[in-house]
Amino acid sequence: MNHLTWALATAAVFSGNARANTVPQFAERDASASAQSPPFYPSPWMNPKATDWESAYEQAKAFVSQMTLMEKVNLTTGVGWEGEQCVGNVGAVPRLGLKSLCMQDSPVGVRDADFVSVFTSGQTVAATFDRQLLYARGLAMGQEHRGKGVTVQLGPVAGPLGRAPEGGRNWEGFSPDPVLTGVSMAETIRGIQDAGVIACAKHLIGNEQEHFRQAPEAVGYGYNITESVSSNIDDKTMHELYLWPFADAVRAGVGSVMCSYNQVNNSYACQNSKLLNGYLKGELGFQGMVMSDWAAQHAGVSSALAGLDMAMPGDTSFNSGFAFWGPNLTLSVINGTLPEWRIDDMAMRIMAAFFKVGNKIGEQVTTNFASWTTDTYGPVHYAAGKGYQKINEHVDVRAGHGTLIREIAAKGTVLLKNTNKALPLNKPRFLAVIGDDAGSNPAGPNGCSDRGCNNGTLGMAWGSGSANFPYLVTPDAALQAKALSDGSVYQSILANNQLDATKALVSQDGVTAVVFVNADSGEGYISVDGNEGDRNNLTLWRNGDNLIKKVSSWCNNTIVVIHSTGAVIVDKWYSSPNVTAILWAGIPGQESGNSITDVLYGKVNPAARTPFTWGNSRESYGTDLLYKPNGDIPQVDFTEGSFIDYRHFDQANTSLAYEFGYGLSYTTFSYSNLHVTKKRAAVYQPTTGKTITAPTIAKTKPSTNLNDYIFPDAKFPYIWQYIYPYFNTTSSGKEASQDPYYGEPNSAYLPENATNGCAQPLHAAGDKVAPGGNSALYDVLYTVTAQVKNTGSVTGDEVPQLYVSLGGPGDPPKVLRGFDRLRDLAPGQTGTFEVNLTRRDLSNWDTASQNWVISDCPKTIYVGPSSRKLPLKATLA
Numbered sequence: 001m002n003h004l005t006w007a008l009a010t011a012a013v014f015s016g017n018a019r020a021n022t023v024p025q026f027a028e029r030d031a032s033a034s035a036q037s038p039p040f041y042p043s044p045w046m047n048p049k050a051t052d053w054e055s056a057y058e059q060a061k062a063f064v065s066q067m068t069l070m071e072k073v074n075l076t077t078g079v080g081w082e083g084e085q086c087v088g089n090v091g092a093v094p095r096l097g098l099k100s101l102c103m104q105d106s107p108v109g110v111r112d113a114d115f116v117s118v119f120t121s122g123q124t125v126a127a128t129f130d131r132q133l134l135y136a137r138g139l140a141m142g143q144e145h146r147g148k149g150v151t152v153q154l155g156p157v158a159g160p161l162g163r164a165p166e167g168g169r170n171w172e173g174f175s176p177d178p179v180l181t182g183v184s185m186a187e188t189i190r191g192i193q194d195a196g197v198i199a200c201a202k203h204l205i206g207n208e209q210e211h212f213r214q215a216p217e218a219v220g221y222g223y224n225i226t227e228s229v230s231s232n233i234d235d236k237t238m239h240e241l242y243l244w245p246f247a248d249a250v251r252a253g254v255g256s257v258m259c260s261y262n263q264v265n266n267s268y269a270c271q272n273s274k275l276l277n278g279y280l281k282g283e284l285g286f287q288g289m290v291m292s293d294w295a296a297q298h299a300g301v302s303s304a305l306a307g308l309d310m311a312m313p314g315d316t317s318f319n320s321g322f323a324f325w326g327p328n329l330t331l332s333v334i335n336g337t338l339p340e341w342r343i344d345d346m347a348m349r350i351m352a353a354f355f356k357v358g359n360k361i362g363e364q365v366t367t368n369f370a371s372w373t374t375d376t377y378g379p380v381h382y383a384a385g386k387g388y389q390k391i392n393e394h395v396d397v398r399a400g401h402g403t404l405i406r407e408i409a410a411k412g413t414v415l416l417k418n419t420n421k422a423l424p425l426n427k428p429r430f431l432a433v434i435g436d437d438a439g440s441n442p443a444g445p446n447g448c449s450d451r452g453c454n455n456g457t458l459g460m461a462w463g464s465g466s467a468n469f470p471y472l473v474t475p476d477a478a479l480q481a482k483a484l485s486d487g488s489v490y491q492s493i494l495a496n497n498q499l500d501a502t503k504a505l506v507s508q509d510g511v512t513a514v515v516f517v518n519a520d521s522g523e524g525y526i527s528v529d530g531n532e533g534d535r536n537n538l539t540l541w542r543n544g545d546n547l548i549k550k551v552s553s554w555c556n557n558t559i560v561v562i563h564s565t566g567a568v569i570v571d572k573w574y575s576s577p578n579v580t581a582i583l584w585a586g587i588p589g590q591e592s593g594n595s596i597t598d599v600l601y602g603k604v605n606p607a608a609r610t611p612f613t614w615g616n617s618r619e620s621y622g623t624d625l626l627y628k629p630n631g632d633i634p635q636v637d638f639t640e641g642s643f644i645d646y647r648h649f650d651q652a653n654t655s656l657a658y659e660f661g662y663g664l665s666y667t668t669f670s671y672s673n674l675h676v677t678k679k680r681a682a683v684y685q686p687t688t689g690k691t692i693t694a695p696t697i698a699k700t701k702p703s704t705n706l707n708d709y710i711f712p713d714a715k716f717p718y719i720w721q722y723i724y725p726y727f728n729t730t731s732s733g734k735e736a737s738q739d740p741y742y743g744e745p746n747s748a749y750l751p752e753n754a755t756n757g758c759a760q761p762l763h764a765a766g767d768k769v770a771p772g773g774n775s776a777l778y779d780v781l782y783t784v785t786a787q788v789k790n791t792g793s794v795t796g797d798e799v800p801q802l803y804v805s806l807g808g809p810g811d812p813p814k815v816l817r818g819f820d821r822l823r824d825l826a827p828g829q830t831g832t833f834e835v836n837l838t839r840r841d842l843s844n845w846d847t848a849s850q851n852w853v854i855s856d857c858p859k860t861i862y863v864g865p866s867s868r869k870l871p872l873k874a875t876l877a
């Protein structure tokens with residue numbers, strides 16, 4: 001190893017200057033760190049003709065053309081952690097009437113606020129396989145964010161995708177299947193943005209584990225590492241698996257994307273030019289803005305050149321008072337390091353996203369809540385303790401969304417087992433409910449900050465992806481109310497460890513026992529029971545397995561309900577004849593008890609499908625996380641390629657408990673009449689031609705006189721730790737920057753082509769105007785239909801699924817390519833399942849031509865109710 005090179009590479013990452021971007025070229029670290037991310041420059045600028053962005057572009061141009069350099073810097077740089085009321089705010093542009101933009105978690109509701117709803121998790125809504133519900137949830141969440149004065153809702157999540165079931169944040173996303181996740185992303189984004197709020201597709205990309213995602217966090221846990229983990233992903237896997245749902249997000253018009261904490265191929269995601277410039281803005285034609293995850297920015301100029309548009313929360317580390325951007329960004333433009341077109345493009349992308357969702361200058365909803373306190377009055381600049389005023393209006397934005405949440409969680413509950421007609425319940429004589437997962441947290445539903453504990457029923461998992469409950473209906477409360485209205489006897493033991501009392505209760509004559517168990521996980525900054533975000537194991541928490549084994553040994557009608565953030569190993573008890581029914585209720589949100597009651601009693605006939613595979617052992621998944629560092633810079637090689645979840649189980653032909661896509665109903669369905677129609681589609685044309693040259697948006701060139709950027713006069717209040725665009729001193733650029741490396745050759749290093757504003761070649765797999773990739777990829781090549789008949793005795797929904805075998809030697813045996821939720825089929829009624837198979841659906845990524853190709857291998861389609869029950873089959877001509 002070349003020590004000089006190594007020292008440079010390390011310094012670069014921390015010094016936050018231009019040369020940091022050269023890290024990929026220096027990547028001779030150790031044997032396991034051979035993955036490199038190739039450079040991609042210049043950063044693609046916006047396309048004025050981009051489909052559905054033209055009007056936003058025009059409005060943004062009219063606005064940005066009036067902006068000064070400092071105003072643009074204000075827009076791109078957060079004001080610092082806890083500098084304003086939202087989890088992230090950028091500076092305002094008072095002269096032009098733009099209030100500070102507010103960035104707020106989370107993917108399940110407005111985080112850190114009161115009078116808001118807590119929605120069902122992404123993973124659980126994915127289990128509905130229902131586009132209408134996905135959209136309705138996005139819309140309702142968007143409306144709540146809008147009502148609180150949020151500009152960007154920080155969700156939905158497609159990274160983690162769910163490479164391994166232990167991943168702590170898998171529940172925030174949808175499914176390890178990229179098509180199910182892609183559809184879920186698109187519908188959620190449309191919903192959020194139709195409410196006038198910018199959605200944020202996150203985290204790009206490879207954020208598949210919590211361990212080592214951020215070096216300082218890992219060091220805090222006692223791990224000796226110097227840099228964040230590198231997720232090493234090859235180009236084919238990137239396209240066919242991890243990037244796929246982001247393509248759907250971009251195609252759906254998402255206004256923002258968040259880059260992740262981890263490195264990708266040994267380059268930090270937020271300064272990885274291949275990722276942001278190459279894949280996202282180049283190939284996918286993303287027109288919105290890229291924002292950093294909170295403190296995921298590690299460099300100034302180089303992150304801007306690599307495609308980052310907004311630094312969150314703006315300071316170099318929380319409350320440092322310094323910034324990679326802010327004054328440094330101002331300097332980098334006037335000292336000629338960062339081309340003016342790049343800062344114009346950053347401002348354009350932010351403002352275009354703002355206008356695209358329907359915002360207007362002068363009509364922004366004022367932020368009316370405070371993330372850092374529930375007090376009504378307090379400091380608006382919380383970190384500095386300055387600006388005492390009314391900061392929380394306590395606006396109730398829930399608008400009756402509880403009804404929708406109840407419906408979603410019920411329709412997302414998967415019936416995994418149902419024997420002896422155990423379910424639906426019908427006025428049971430004696431109902432016994434067992435387990436602490438059925439009751440409340442002694443400290444209240446919000447008793448643990450960011451839901452960072454597992455006490456009482458698991459209505460929400462932990463981390464920044466959570467929100468504060470307005471109330472949490474426990475299973476105990478809802479089931480008791482139902483039982484009493486039926487005249488049943490009802491008793492509950494809301495603990496896992498009262499075994500004597502439990503035995504006495506459930507062994508009584510004619511008892512129906514419902515056992516509630518759970519398994520939790522969350523974000524890495526909180527450790528619960530030794531789980532540092534990621535789950536340490538795939539078994540139930542709090543001795544849940546033992547509880548089920550005991551109860552089922554005493555009661556021959558034991559029904560199990562699982563609340564969890566992913567698959568758990570059910571081997572120890574799931575085949576017991578006394579376990580008559582099993583339900584996975586996911587992470588249901590505030591209506592938990594009502595939703596599960598609706599399913600248990602048949603008010604909602606279940607149709608949900610498990611959005612991941614339930615293996616028989618942890619090892620059976622073939623993928624796992626890295627829990628102990630394998631070097632100073634932990635390396636995770638995604639060597640399994642796209643063989644995760646069912647693709648792996650199918651390939652290995654492994655037995656499992658419940659396959660991907662599986663779920664029962666209280667009725668039955670038959671499948672017939674598979675029909676394939678070939679559609680006329682033009683031959684696929686790789687895109688050729690060039691972009692426009694980098695447009696000049698600014699009306700005048702910024703002054704190069706440092707005096708023009710000095711902190712405004714003494715009357716302008718300086719707020720402690722606040723990030724401004726101004727300089728404190730004008731004695732020299734180096735003094736203003738306070739960067740010891742300022743102006744040094746390495747610091748002023750510019751990657752080849754990084755400042756080139758000439759017209760650039762378009763990507764062959766991209767499109768001239770349409771975001772999301774070459775629009776011919778979305779041409780329909782085949783339409784497939786099948787008939788689905790309700791052969792049982794009650795009305796129900798059914799979720800037919802279509803899988804494709806692409807037929808190549810490196811291809812998974814089959815991949816999901818279509819699904820639908822046929823609603824309310826009456827007994828005897830037949831519904832039609834229809835899927836439009838696109839070119840993308842039938843293609844592989846070809847690394848040589850850097851494009852999608854349909855191989856010569858025979859293509860087979862399968863249709864049925866789950867990934868391993870596919871009664872209909874046809875070969876594509």
Ligand SMILES: *[C@@H]1O[C@H](CO)[C@@H](O)[C@H](O)[C@H]1NC(C)=O
Pocket residue numbers: 070071074079090091092093094095100725
């Ligand atoms: C930058 O934003 C701050 C508020 O965050 C505001 O006080 C200041 O006036 C803005 N500066 C410019 C140049 O617009």
Ligand SMILES: *[C@@H]1O[C@H](CO)[C@@H](O)[C@H](O)[C@H]1NC(C)=O
Pocket residue numbers: 224632
């Ligand atoms: C951390 O690891 C480095 C070598 O990788 C070693 O030199 C150093 O002593 C270690 N520090 C601690 C606190 O273990």
Ligand SMILES: *[C@@H]1O[C@H](CO)[C@@H](O)[C@H](O)[C@H]1NC(C)=O
Pocket residue numbers: 015016017300316321322323324326327328736737738739
């Ligand atoms: C400018 O950026 C450097 C890191 O590149 C940082 O050390 C310095 O504090 C920043 N300056 C200001 C004024 O925030």
Ligand SMILES: *[C@@H]1O[C@H](CO)[C@@H](O)[C@H](O)[C@H]1NC(C)=O
Pocket residue numbers: 017018300301327328329331332333335336337733737739741742743744747748
């Ligand atoms: C320009 O400013 C940036 C940001 O402070 C700094 O990193 C870089 O070294 C400067 N370049 C020159 C040539 O002065």
Ligand SMILES: *[C@@H]1O[C@H](CO)[C@@H](O)[C@H](O)[C@H]1NC(C)=O
Pocket residue numbers: 442453454455528529
């Ligand atoms: C709360 O849950 C934690 C584990 O998450 C456990 O250690 C603790 O005992 C529980 N407290 C109560 C009061 O149940």
Ligand SMILES: *[C@@H]1O[C@H](CO)[C@@H](O)[C@H](O)[C@H]1NC(C)=O
Pocket residue numbers: 420508509510511556557
């Ligand atoms: C279950 O136990 C009850 C007594 O509580 C008995 O009446 C019933 O027949 C048993 N059912 C089965 C399927 O064994």
Ligand SMILES: *[C@@H]1O[C@H](CO)[C@@H](O)[C@H](O)[C@H]1NC(C)=O
Pocket residue numbers: 528529530531536537538539540541542543
């Ligand atoms: C798995 O982790 C949970 C939560 O920390 C713990 O309660 C349980 O005992 C663990 N299971 C095993 C088999 O160690």
Ligand SMILES: *[C@@H]1O[C@H](CO)[C@@H](O)[C@H](O)[C@H]1NC(C)=O
Pocket residue numbers: 552553554555556557576577578
């Ligand atoms: C099933 O429950 C009955 C009590 O109803 C018990 O006698 C029997 O041993 C249980 N069977 C199993 C396999 O646990």
Ligand SMILES: *[C@@H]1O[C@H](CO)[C@@H](O)[C@H](O)[C@H]1NC(C)=O
Pocket residue numbers: 321322718720728738
């Ligand atoms: C700018 O000056 C203020 C007031 O003297 C000081 O508190 C702050 O730390 C300085 N900021 C930077 C980035 O140097």
Ligand SMILES: *[C@@H]1O[C@H](CO)[C@@H](O)[C@H](O)[C@H]1NC(C)=O
Pocket residue numbers: 039040041752753
């Ligand atoms: C820089 O741009 C030129 C012209 O487009 C191209 O030939 C060259 O490969 C580029 N260099 C890099 C490192 O991308």
